[in-house]
Amino acid sequence: MTACYAVQDKEARGRQFSEEESATRSPWQRDRDRVLHSAGFRTLQYKTQVFLNHEGDFFRTRLTHSLEVAQISRSIARALGVNEDLAEVIALAHDLGHTPFGHAGEDALQGAMASWGGFDHNVQSLRQVTEIESRYHGFNGLNLTWESLEGLAKHHGPVRRPSAWLKTFDERYPQEGGLLLKTHASVEAQIAAICDDIAYHGHDLDDGLRAGLLSLDDIEAVPLLNECLTEARSLDWSGYSSFECEQRIRHETVRRVINRLVSDLTERTRLNLAELAPTCADDVRYAGKDVVAFSPAMARKNKEIRIFLYANMYRHWRVVRMARKARLALGQICTILGDEPQLLPPPWREKALHYQKQSNEMAARRVVADFIAGMTDRFAMEEHRRLMDLSVLG
Incomplete structure (x- = not known):
């Protein structure tokens, strides 16, 4: 049963361009x-x-x-x-x-x-x-x-x-009022947004431990992580090798962290919705605050995880060194192609030169940004070599 405050199929506001909807x-x-x-x-x-x-x-x-x-x-x-x-x-x-190159690439652009x-x-x-x-x-x-x-x-x-x-x-935008930018989003959109953080914290913690940037002992300093690690360590690990034991403890810890965050978010959001008592999706949009949220206590614990990861993983010298190289490479690509759009491959070249002929430098530079934003890490590294290395054919 779909809740009354959910976005309903029958209330869909349509698409920018009219199309017949699917029958299935x-x-x-x-x-x-x-x-x-x-x-x-x-x-x-x-x-x-x-x-x-x-x-x-x-x-x-x-x-x-x-x-x-x-x-x-x-x-x-x-x-x-x-x-x-x-x-x-x-x-x-x-x-x-x-x-490409994550947030370092975004900083460069x-x-x-x-x-x-x-x-x-x-x-x-x-x-x-x-x-x-x-x-x-x-x-x-x-x-x-x-x-x-x-x-x-x-x-x-x-x-x-x-x-x-x-x-x-x-x-x-053809819909009256556009995208209602100044209101809050639907419950569904709020869920996706906060789950972005939950996923980040879970998998970045896992990757940091796997890469050796973090150790299980390191995470004892963070209350929620320590609680989950203690639970994982308290399981019966007899019969496992020391390597396999540590690997499984890591996974058990991370899944407990995600479960704690998800469970708290779900329960607190239920309480928020009961208090608001919305009767339709627009009641959520005009509520004046997010209804999908952690409890205050869990919000503090979630922030502690973010601070820990930033200090110990995202600012780890190995990550910072690679990020610096990525920023330099992507910044150079953007500068070179922005100054000389004739170096772009088709059809990007034609688009950028078309705007330049119209004296619309803003639009020409945006074409370059679109081209670069669509690159994969691998393609960006190859493009940087093509533009900077004389031994590489264009």
């Missing part, structure tokens, strides 16, 4: 399928989460991160009786605009595009599904539903200061 799939199942078949989704397989793609086959990528966010989102949506398919598609699409409208991977995800994908007759993008686009636009909550592109897109 809901609008959001169709959105999900379009995301799964998109070029942008495939490239996530070779885009950095924390470790660059060539650093190891077992570390998370943007693709596996997105799949984990989707799995957790569906579980919570099901527990709350809301639209699982909508939560899933937002989770799967939320990182489609991410650059932000710096290189500072004078040309800036760069934000959340806005880029919207650009990917509304403009950059070119698969269908009659329109660019994937022509996702209004509800899916709303969830992507408000991934971090109401948009108080939209970028120039997002503001323009919102103003010309």
